[in-house]
Amino acid sequence: MDTAEILKKVRRIEMKTRGLSNHIFSGEYHSAFKGRGMSFSEVREYQFGDDVRSIDWNVTARFNHPFVKIFEEERELTVMLLVDVSESSVFGTVHQNKRNLTTEICAVLAFSAINNNDKVGVIFFSDGVEKYIPPKKGKSHILFIIRELLSFKPKKKGTNIRETLRFFNNAAKKRSIVFLLSDFLAGDYQDALTIASRRHDMVGIHVYDQRDKELPPVGLIQAVDAETGGRQWVDAADKRVQQYYTQQFLQHTQYCRSAFLKSGAELVSVRTDEDYVKALQTFFLNRA
Known part of the structure; x- marks a missing residue:
């Protein structure tokens, strides 16, 4: 995308998500996340x-x-957005891909935060931490974050949630509200999540596409692993192949739910073709 196109998208996202923050989430956010005292x-x-x-x-x-x-x-809090920018985040088959949905959700959370005079920071991660934007206040800072969400190009393709949480645990000096946004198609992060949850208010947002879970029965196709680049011919119409594909997704999902539950953190699931506003609003209201 060129600069003009990015700015146009930033403006469009700002208009949509700022309205949601002002008219829908302002009270819910304030009630869900209390000040320090x-x-x-x-x-x-x-x-x-x-x-x-x-x-x-x-x-x-x-x-x-x-x-x-x-x-x-005392309302001043720090909100950190830990955003998965691995190659699997650009996958999507219906309304939008996971990266675009994540960008909108981040914008809503960020505008909700600055409406309550809170600071917002971001960590982009793939195999490791790709970029760290320190927490600040103000509309211009939020617009900068949105521009980065739209235009950032990671150097690596994989996903390493464990190392990202370790980096954050070392970098964060004060207690923060942390939103970890990913498709969580990688395991082995429960210990790091548990440590982070002891110091911070951790919330996972599981962003996934329907085709992450179900393989369409379209016959013989060449499947490509977006993160490793591996290629394999498979018969997508074969019931055993479909079952294996679904089973892999369910295993990742079950690990994710178990890790968040055991660590004391919270988890929200949002699908690319579903209304994320309803999911977030329900989450905020349940916390209030």
Whole structure:
């Protein structure tokens, strides 16, 4: 894509996802992810029904009239988006590929975060960490992230979630809200996920295509592994081939669910031809 086309796509995604963040997810996001605690805001005169434990006795003595302390939630949080940009992320067969869907979801989460005055950072990963964008605030920063999501070209094709989580665990100094977006077609990351979940609020977003799960019965085809480049002729109409293909997907999915459950992290699944808005909204409401 040239620069003009990228900017056009950025604008289109901004208009769609910002609207969703402002009108649908603003309250749900705030309720789902709490601040670090309560900080003092101001004092005001005591009103009937106020908790007597909140009375500011120094101010009360000075004015000879009861005053109470008002506290507000400390809202500044750090949101990290760990985004799978491996070769399998560009696969898609219906409305859009997994990478495009991931970009939209990231944009919604990022705009929801800055609406609540939170910082947003990104890690792009394949076989390892490809790029790290430190957390910042502001609309211009979010638009930069969206541009990178649209135009970034990874150097490697594979997927290594374990090493990505290890990098993040070493790089992150403060507790963060972490969204790990991937098709999770790779295993061996449970230990690293468990360590990350002890320090951070971890949420996995499983983005997959229907054809990741089901092989269409189209006869003899040359199957290509997007990440390894391996090629093999298979009879897609053969029931045994179809069953094996589905079984491989289910094994990865089961490992993913088990890893998130055992680590104490949460998991949301979104298919490329389904409404991700409904899935995210349900997730936010269940957390509130």
